[in-house]
Amino acid sequence: MNLLPRLSGTDPALTVLRARSADQDPPPEQLAAVRERLGLEQGAFTHFAQWLGGLPRGDAGTSWVSGEPVLPQVADAFAVSLTLMSGALAVTIAVAALVCARTLHLGSRRRLRRTRAGTGAAVLAALPKFLLASLLATVCGVWLGWFPSSGWEGPRSMVLPALALGVPSGAMLGGLLDQALPAAFHEPWARTWHAFGFSPGLTARNALRRTLPGVLPQLLPTVVALVGGAVAVEKIFNIPGLGRLALDAAMTQDLPPLQTATLVLVLLGIVVGMLLQALRHVLLGPALRDGALPALHAPALPRRRSLLPVAVLCAAALLALVVAGLLRDPLYVDTAARLLPPSAAHPLGTDPLGRDLLARLGHGALRTAGVALAVTAVCAVTGLLLGMSARVGLGLTEVVSTLPAVLAGLLTTAVTGPSVWGAACAVCLVGWTPYAAQTAALLEQERASGHMLASILFGADRWYLLRRHLLPAVLPAVLRNALLRLPTTVLVLASLGFLGLGEQPPTPEWGRLLSENQPYAELAPWTVLGPACALVLLSVLAVSGAASGRNRSRRRMA
Structure with a gap:
């Protein structure tokens, strides 16, 4: 480093x-x-x-900027971050319990009709943590005054940051449990227990224990997201945590605290992964570890309502905003029109310099979407190549998947400085892992198929197998995955822009718009509501598009 x-x-x-x-x-x-x-x-x-x-x-050396020893700074910041993450983890568990409570109640009484985590939970799971933190700080902290909107002075200061981190993570974990629980309730043991009159609470607890081992591997990305999201949340609420320390060190190229904080964050991810594996080992027990019981398979339940109309509606609204904004000048400064509310001349109002927010929103969307498209293409190609090289890609995928995109952004900023291409490189460093894992799984499945074995018996060479069997089995699925992940990539780039690691002024960018206008949220709330609503629409588009893609895949498999 x-x-x-x-x-x-x-x-x-x-x-x-x-x-x-x-x-x-x-x-x-x-x-x-x-x-x-x-x-x-x-x-x-x-x-x-x-x-x-x-x-x-x-x-750990001394800080180049302050001249103070690094280790005490990192230790104090780590204590603050660990306290914040403990509160966020408590919120995560509570929200997950609320999301799957209805399924647990109905399933234990054999009255389950369909699996659904709810569109609301899915939208919350897709919301960027920096966006939720900004909304909570503005509404609950500044407007209503329920909790402190800045600083770290006691338990009340932890409420809003813990909610910003824990609500999306809890919605994600609860949604995964809600989708897996019906399969457990339809297993023979659950039907037998219900027939013999066992209490519904006992059945629900054992169904939850049966389901948790399959969901726990998905908890590691959730914890990684907590670590990455904490950087933005600590910046918004001015919390002296490890993420804020790493962000400040990266912006000033103060290497001793940056490399020490990075080491602590990486070790934290490794320790959490080991703890989750140990917990999964305990929950499985000897019977499931030895394969005596079958894996969970989803039962045949009524088909869920398609979310495609929601995706189309959100896409149409975003397209209208972008087209209307592109017709305006995003860099024109009118000091006499500073912080004007929405009107016919300025439908979304103006910013502190008198620039039209609709114009900046439209041009920012076009630039961010173009960068996201290039990043998605690079990640998909990289993941495809590494996924096909199983010996190289397997271990590398597992290691890199534990690295938050924000942490990669901090390291990249120390090399390139804050820039849009630095943020793009940061996303590319970690964004290829889902495609590599998907490619490796599809290749393993295709190599075990009967028609490929037949081609090998007929003397097909390696290039024939690659051209006629492996690539046709992998490319369409990877391409669909890339298209579904494109809105998520936009959100990640927006979060890096919010931290100041992406596009620099005066070029418009969604995350930068939210960051620049946040100090004026109390005086002129429309300056943050426009970018926030656009990001919410994009989150809903990402969730509904992914759900529609999964439903189509299931119908093809059926």
């Missing part, structure tokens, strides 16, 4: 001086003194070896 400033072509001494005194043009003598004081002439590998050798002694 000590190579990052050198790879970026920037002078670390200049960056440190600017962070300390905001001096844009320091004299050469001052730069030379900073280089000598920090020991920058020793080289990147020497710095890294010194930092690594100091860790066992409890020495």
